[in-house]
Amino acid sequence: MAKARALFVCQQCGYSQSQWAGKCPSCGTWNSMVETVSQATGSKRQEVNKAQVLKLSEIKVLEKERVKTGEKELDSVLGGGLVSGMVVLVAGEPGIGKSTLLTQTALHMAQNKYNKILYVCGEESASQVALRVRRLGGKGEMLLVESSDVDEIVGKIEQEKPSLAIVDSIQTLTTADLTGTAGSVGQVRECASRLTTCAKRLGIPMFLVGHVTKEGAIAGPRVLEHVVDTVLWFEGERSQSLRLVRAIKNRFGPTDEVGVFEMTEVGLMGVDNPSQLLLAERVKNVPGSVVSVVLEGKRPILAEIQALTTSSQLAVPRRVATGIDFARMQMLVAVLMRRAGLHLEGEDIFVNVTGGIKLADRGVDLAICLAIASAFLNKSLPAEVAAVGEVGLLGEVRKVQGLDKRVKEAKRLGYRVASAESGKSVAAAIKKLLGE
Ligand code: TYD
Ligand code: MG
Numbered sequence: 290m291a292k293a294r295a296l297f298v299c300q301q302c303g304y305s306q307s308q309w310a311g312k313c314p315s316c317g318t319w320n321s322m323v324e325t326v327s328q329a330t331g332s333k334r335q336e337v338n339k340a341q342v343l344k345l346s347e348i349k350v351l352e353k354e355r356v357k358t359g360e361k362e363l364d365s366v367l368g369g370g371l372v373s374g375m376v377v378l379v380a381g382e383p384g385i386g387k388s389t390l391l392t393q394t395a396l397h398m399a400q401n402k403y404n405k406i407l408y409v410c411g412e413e414s415a416s417q418v419a420l421r422v423r424r425l426g427g428k429g430e431m432l433l434v435e436s437s438d439v440d441e442i443v444g445k446i447e448q449e450k451p452s453l454a455i456v457d458s459i460q461t462l463t464t465a466d467l468t469g470t471a472g473s474v475g476q477v478r479e480c481a482s483r484l485t486t487c488a489k490r491l492g493i494p495m496f497l498v499g500h501v502t503k504e505g506a507i508a509g510p511r512v513l514e515h516v517v518d519t520v521l522w523f524e525g526e527r528s529q530s531l532r533l534v535r536a537i538k539n540r541f542g543p544t545d546e547v548g549v550f551e552m553t554e555v556g557l558m559g560v561d562n563p564s565q566l567l568l569a570e571r572v573k574n575v576p577g578s579v580v581s582v583v584l585e586g587k588r589p590i591l592a593e594i595q596a597l598t599t600s601s602q603l604a605v606p607r608r609v610a611t612g613i614d615f616a617r618m619q620m621l622v623a624v625l626m627r628r629a630g631l632h633l634e635g636e637d638i639f640v641n642v643t644g645g646i647k648l649a650d651r652g653v654d655l656a657i658c659l660a661i662a663s664a665f666l667n668k669s670l671p672a673e674v675a676a677v678g679e680v681g682l683l684g685e686v687r688k689v690q691g692l693d694k695r696v697k698e699a700k701r702l703g704y705r706v707a708s709a710e711s712g713k714s715v716a717a718a719i720k721k722l723l724g725e
Contacts, residue, residue: 368542
């Protein structure tokens with residue numbers, strides 16, 4: 290076996306050398322040299338003929354058996370449960386609840402005495418994990434490994450052969466084959482690939498925790514997405530209790546499921562009825578508040594959009610968007626000015642989605658427009674209206690997918706949906722609902 294050697298490889302052109310450089314000597318790209326393990330082997334040619342050619346009709350499709358984690362919301366995002374050898378990356382900002390969710394999952398699975406759970410604490414000490422287990426009221430047994438050396442961890446996994454391995458977090462691990470520090474792109478990628486190989490070889494499902502920072506640090510989950518089978522993205526505001534867990538990649542299931550959780554004193558609780566939670570504190574009949582129905586995966590959720598406008602003291606008025614895309618808000622403000630004749634030029638505009646959730650569904654456009662118009666005109670919408678519709682640059686309201694699902698959910702909570710059918714343009718919708 291040839292010795293592993295560390296090389297710095299340019300991610301743009303593939304040039305490699307044994308020393309790091311800020312700028313690739315070959316193509317001149319800055320910051321593109323990433324440390325990589327190179328296996329210099331002399332006997333590669335002999336293995337060339339090993340690949341088999343298979344006939345599609347002769348390939349046996351194995352229906353993989355699913356193991357339920359016991360966390361209902363997590364199982365549904367995973368597509369029904371864990372599959373042997375499945376590697377799941379759980380990504381999110383620090384402090385959002387990744388360790389909490391995985392500890393809970395471990396405890397659930399540990400209730401079955403045939404399950405052996407291995408929890409690798411790279412970040413915290415074993416006693417911190419034990420403290421969290423106590424806080425969560427867990428009783429099950431599990432094995433804890435305090436280590437940050439990936440090769441040692443792989444060794445322990447091979448020795449113990451657990452039924453589930455949890456690695457918290459991938460950014461704390463290193464391999465001695467590379468010189469980079471923990472958390473560098475090279476280390477994160479190499480450690481993840483060694484763990485993945487181990488999970489596949491032994492057929493063990495594995496969770497990897499990956500931190501993302503607000504700026505989207507480069508050594509974060511993005512560099513791992515292609516290595517793992519499934520990427521679960523944790524969303525939510527740390528100051529709020531609602532958490533969404535979204536599958537953004539899943540080789541073993543759909544990516545349109547969303548798990549909804551609430552962070553409580555005793556851990557993360559699955560939420561069956563997120564709309565009720567989001568609308569619980571809504572103040573009705575106040576200008577600037579509009580309810581919309583968004584589709585989160587397959588699930589319709591009612592959310593409240595709030596807007597506030599005040600005449601600006603600044604040369605360039607302030608526009609602040611929380612929970613929606615800033616560029617989208619600017620576009621909608623432009624549409625309101627040009628297509629609905631609202632004079633928002635000198636106004637500071639703030640838009641906020643309550644509950645700390647982020648909405649990417651275009652169906653929320655109409656509600657944003659109505660909220661801004663309602664705040665600006667100082668008139669409130671009928672309290673039972675939920676606005677749904679995408680808004681185009683011509684000021685037209687467009688239909689959205691899954692309208693019947695949204696109408697049904699709105700009805701269940703006592704709301705009536707105003708959508709493309711009830712007004713052909715934003716201007717018409719404002720006239721109809723705000724009486725202007
Ligand atoms: P944690 O799972 O440690 O976050 P991450 O692993 O994503 O960094 O969660 C940390 C926060 O969650 C912390 O601020 C405390 C809070 N928390 C609760 O509110 N209730 C609980 O039962 C637990 C375990 C944590
Ligand atoms: Mg943690």
